[in-house]
Amino acid sequence: MRRLGAIIVSAMLPVAASVAFADELVKFAVVDDNEIRESLTGKPGNPEEGRKAAANRGLGNCLACHVMPIKEDLQGDVGPDLKGVASRLKESELRLRLVNPKLLNPQTAMPAFYRTDGLNRVRKDMEGKPILTAAQIEDIVAYLLTLKE
Amino acid sequence: MRRPSHIAFALTLAVAGGAAFAQAQSEKDAKYRVGDKYTGYTYADPTTQSMQDDDYVNPGFLWVQEGEKLWSAAEGAAGKSCADCHGKAQESMKAVGALYPKWQEKIGKLENVEQRINQCRADNMKAEPWKWESPALLAMTAYVQLQSRGQPVDVAVEGPVKPHLQNGERLFYMRHGQLDLSCANCHEDNDGKWMRGDHLGQAMANGFPTYRLKEQTLISLQFRLIGCVRDTRAEAYPYGSDEYLDLELYLAHRGKGLPVEAPSVRR
Numbered sequence: 001m002r003r004l005g006a007i008i009v010s011a012m013l014p015v016a017a018s019v020a021f022a023d024e025l026v027k028f029a030v031v032d033d034n035e036i037r038e039s040l041t042g043k044p045g046n047p048e049e050g051r052k053a054a055a056n057r058g059l060g061n062c063l064a065c066h067v068m069p070i071k072e073d074l075q076g077d078v079g080p081d082l083k084g085v086a087s088r089l090k091e092s093e094l095r096l097r098l099v100n101p102k103l104l105n106p107q108t109a110m111p112a113f114y115r116t117d118g119l120n121r122v123r124k125d126m127e128g129k130p131i132l133t134a135a136q137i138e139d140i141v142a143y144l145l146t147l148k149e
Numbered sequence: 150m151r152r153p154s155h156i157a158f159a160l161t162l163a164v165a166g167g168a169a170f171a172q173a174q175s176e177k178d179a180k181y182r183v184g185d186k187y188t189g190y191t192y193a194d195p196t197t198q199s200m201q202d203d204d205y206v207n208p209g210f211l212w213v214q215e216g217e218k219l220w221s222a223a224e225g226a227a228g229k230s231c232a233d234c235h236g237k238a239q240e241s242m243k244a245v246g247a248l249y250p251k252w253q254e255k256i257g258k259l260e261n262v263e264q265r266i267n268q269c270r271a272d273n274m275k276a277e278p279w280k281w282e283s284p285a286l287l288a289m290t291a292y293v294q295l296q297s298r299g300q301p302v303d304v305a306v307e308g309p310v311k312p313h314l315q316n317g318e319r320l321f322y323m324r325h326g327q328l329d330l331s332c333a334n335c336h337e338d339n340d341g342k343w344m345r346g347d348h349l350g351q352a353m354a355n356g357f358p359t360y361r362l363k364e365q366t367l368i369s370l371q372f373r374l375i376g377c378v379r380d381t382r383a384e385a386y387p388y389g390s391d392e393y394l395d396l397e398l399y400l401a402h403r404g405k406g407l408p409v410e411a412p413s414v415r416r
Contacts, residue, residue, distance in 0.1 A: 057345075061345075063345065064344050064345045065344060073346075074345045074346035075343075075345070076342070076343045076344045076345055077342050077343050078339045078342050078343070078344055078349070102329075107338075109330060109334040109335070109338060109339060111327070111328045111329050111330070112329065118329075119324075119326070119327060119329055120323065120324055120325055120326070120329075120383070121325050121326060121383040121384050122326055122327045122382065122383060122384070123326065123327065123379075123382050123383060123384055124384060126327045126382055129327075131327055131328070
């Protein structure tokens with residue numbers, strides 16, 4: 001089953017907000033409710049940048065909930081340890097889990113990092129913006145792919 | 150040393166000789182455990198716990214002392230102090246803290262302790278209300294709450310209060326913000342887990358106002374709720390909003406039976 005996950009935000013925005021078009025989500029296709037096969041940017045991400053974005057509290061802040069092999073004393077254990085995650089999941093599966101893990105588990109605490117709809121009372125300055133850009137998603141996917149056991 | 154990166158280490162300790170330690174710990178904690186409910190005290194580190202245990206060391210008592218002074222200070226156009234109407238706080242305020250937020254029939258509204266204090270200032274003292282999070286309001290709240298220390302939290306939830314309880318519960322389970330998290334995601338589903346360096350507990354409200362080592366000041370429950378909502382990258386609700394009042398009520402009800410432990414000390 002294929003379906004289009006992203007909505008075209010531009011159509012819903014008033015003309016005056018057109019400067020915010022950079023926030024428009026790129027379209028992506030979800031396969032079998034489990035994979036997003038194509039890179040959101042059309043090219044592979046940069047694992048080094050991905051490592052930084054994953055640790056950065058203002059970006060991925062993945063360490064809030066996950067242990068990762070990153071030298072940082074404060075990590076979390078809300079989600080599973082990601083040490084060997086690339087041995088368990090392939091690239092397309094990792095991408096879906098970053099873009100919108102709620103497609104797999106609607107109850108999960110993990111945020112959808114590339115979604116702008118269905119949210120409630122989002123802080124004004126973040127409204128209409130996904131947590132991460134398409135490029136940051138790809139960078140983090142590339143970094144996660146280095147986490148093999 | 151109770152962080153995930155130290156879990157392996159902690160496990161080794163527990164296996165080796167942790168049993169005695171665990172026993173001593175559980176006796177100390179027992180006071181703040183009622184059934185399956187427990188407060189932030191039980192997972193605070195031992196230094197923070199002993200700070201709370203000793204009134205001479207607990208920084209919250211600086212506010213309590215200030216509150217005690219303000220109790221008998223006449224203010225406002227009526228020239229009255231709290232003591233003029235309520236006498237000794239140790240007697241008149243004894244169970245007050247355990248019963249709030251409480252329905253006020255006269256104004257048809259739910260009020261928390263801070264709002265009740267300001268209601269008295271307006272109606273009976275003809276004085277200006279104290280601002281949210283002002284040193285005076287924190288001081289008086291701490292002083293009033295202290296009088297109920299040890300009393301089991303027992304808020305009324307029937308009659309006109311019921312819809313407020315239901316709304317509080319709804320808000321507790323409602324996801325907020327860009328991070329799309331509900332209170333329950335952190336404080337129920339992941340109770341006992343770690344988020345960065347923070348232990349996610351059950352979000353019990355019985356310790357407020359709380360001295361926060363991080364902020365180096367006493368904070369109100371409303372301040373904490375604003376922080377938690379903001380952490381989800383949501384627009385916070387304003388101080389004293391119906392949303393926070395209903396949440397306060399729901400939190401108190403969730404923690405029914407836990408003893409008031411104000412002023413608590415948290416990291």
